[in-house]
Amino acid sequence: MKVKGLDKSRDHAEGVVKARSLAELGALKKELQARAREAARLEAQRREAQQRAARERELFARAVGPVQPLKDRRLAQLDKPRPQPVPAQRQLDERLVLRESISDEFDVETLLDTDESLSFRRPGVGPDVVRRLRRGEWVIQRQIDLHGLRRDEAREQLAEFLREAVKAGLRCVRVVHGKGNGSPGREPVLKAKVKSWLVQKDEVIAFTQARPAEGGAGALVVLLRPAG
Incomplete structure (x- = not known):
């Protein structure tokens, strides 16, 4: 024996679940489309950067002309400590100019x-x-x-x-x-x-x-x- 009230409640619940599933699928579809557009944009930027770098290398090659790589002399590459970039000579020259510009006499x-x-x-x-x-x-x-x-x-x-x-x-x-x-x-x-x-x-x-x-x-x- 079927109860009409229970059947209606079940049908309503199933309809709500279907509607929610369709809404979630719609939101997921929009998110996937947005990700695809972002990926396409990033890929276009990457290709543009590569093309720009290739153009710059070509322009540099035209300006410099043909070059030949140096022969490998099999020298050891030592990491020597480099001095600090202090303009010692310029500072010395400035001190000398200042000292000579005014006299005690x-x-x-x-x-x-x-x-x-x-x-x-x-x-x-x-x-x-x-x-x-x-x-x-x-x-x-x-x-x-x-x-x-x-x-x-x-x-x-x-x-x-x-x-x-x-x-x-x-x-x-x-x-x-x-x-x-x-x-x-x-x-x-x-x-x-x-x-x-x-x-x-x-x-x-x-x-x-x-x-x-x-x-x-x-x-x-x-x-x-x-x-x-």
């Missing part, structure tokens, strides 16, 4: 203005430039501290500092040389040397003693030549 006193700060300005630079520099109208963009260094070290570091400042397009910098209180006889040796070195650098167009808040007698505010 240069008499700067005849070129300094006879005011309380012993300021300096190049010919053609008006006195108003020094006054504006002393008033702090130019913003100090970078500084170097030299006090405590030996004379040769201070000279080379100052020259390098000025070179990098000009390369960076700076206009106003501060050079701290100290007041010389710790020098033998309390003579400000480095202070006088720094002024002499600055006068010899063409990129320096003016300098003056810093204001008290910026170092006073222990520093100079330097105006550099504008780029170009």
Whole structure:
């Protein structure tokens, strides 16, 4: 004896299972198609790369012309440690140029203005430039501290500092040389040397003693030549 209610429930369940199976098959088909398209795209890229490499090899062969392989001399290939790529000669040349570009024998006193700060300005630079520099109208963009260094070290570091400042397009910098209180006889040796070195650098167009808040007698505010 058949029960109609049970038959209907069974038919409904079977229909749901079939519909779900068809949906899963449809999703699987779409995924397989997407994978196939991706594989085709990657294969096309690989072939294009191979063709491009072949064209480049052919172009190189045409430019170089016929070549012959070197004879195998059966030499042992030893892995020797290679030196670090340090431009030692260039660094040495630069140090020599910096050292020779400024002299300790240069008499700067005849070129300094006879005011309380012993300021300096190049010919053609008006006195108003020094006054504006002393008033702090130019913003100090970078500084170097030299006090405590030996004379040769201070000279080379100052020259390098000025070179990098000009390369960076700076206009106003501060050079701290100290007041010389710790020098033998309390003579400000480095202070006088720094002024002499600055006068010899063409990129320096003016300098003056810093204001008290910026170092006073222990520093100079330097105006550099504008780029170009």
